Amino acid sequence: MTPTDASRFRVGFVTGATPDKWARAWRDRSRTPLDLVPVTEDEQAGALNELDMVIVRLPIDRDDVHRVRLYDELPVAVFAADHYLAAADELTTADLADEQLVRPHPSGWRPTADQLDWPPMDEKDAIETVAAGTGVVIVPMSVARLHHRKDTAYRVVTDLDPTTVALVWRIDRDDDDTQAFVGITRGRTANTSR
Incomplete structure (x- = not known):
């Protein structure tokens, strides 16, 4: 992985996550090119140093990030x-x-x-x-x-807790592109305001 390129928006996704629907919506709404970057669970916390956002499996051992729960996996x-x-x-x-x-x-x-x-x-x-x-x-x-x-x-396996998949990003990386991607994952349309 290379450091964040300001001209592109880079979103990592953990093995098994499917960010395609959010990527399609991003491409329809934004002029900033989007790169989807696969990461393993072992890489997900460190990937936040190089990517704009990462779709992770919780828990993630970092205190310097925002988290938005996306869904649970059985x-x-x-x-x-x-x-x-x-x-x-x-x-x-x-x-x-x-x-x-x-x-x-x-x-x-x-x-x-x-x-x-x-x-x-x-x-x-x-x-x-x-x-x-x-x-x-x-x-x-x-x-x-x-x-x-x-x-x-x-x-x-019915008596084990599900795994939570979440969108995470560094607190210091909370800009318009970040909030636009969060909005897409939360189901906001192009005409919806925060």
Whole structure:
């Protein structure tokens, strides 16, 4: 990523987020060119040093930002398509108590079964691992859909909290373009005033 270019408006978005509808509205209303920049969850906080705004998954460890909640994502367990869990319509953490998590869940929840030490891996690698029939990974539904494979299945885990997706920007970057993009994400039309 390069430092913010004043002639362009740069919005990062975390894996699985879909900023397209907001980008279309921006392009219809603004003369400032918009760049959408993909970032990982690990990069999202630091990306705010280089981008104008970032669509993130909360929590984000920064005090120098404004936050606007956009939506919540349901947590899903992803596993091999032939896994017995695929027979259920939805799951609870009790259903996953004997499973191996190939990637820790951000909430800190762990199955009761002894867990193996897995190397760190991103969402795509974790889903590839579970596709081979080794363990389960819990991710937001949008991530499961993004990396869906024919050899995997996923089900909502009903007793885990959803993940919140939010739009964040630095407090010192609160200008007209920033407020215009916030307005678009909040559903304001071109004729709506704040």
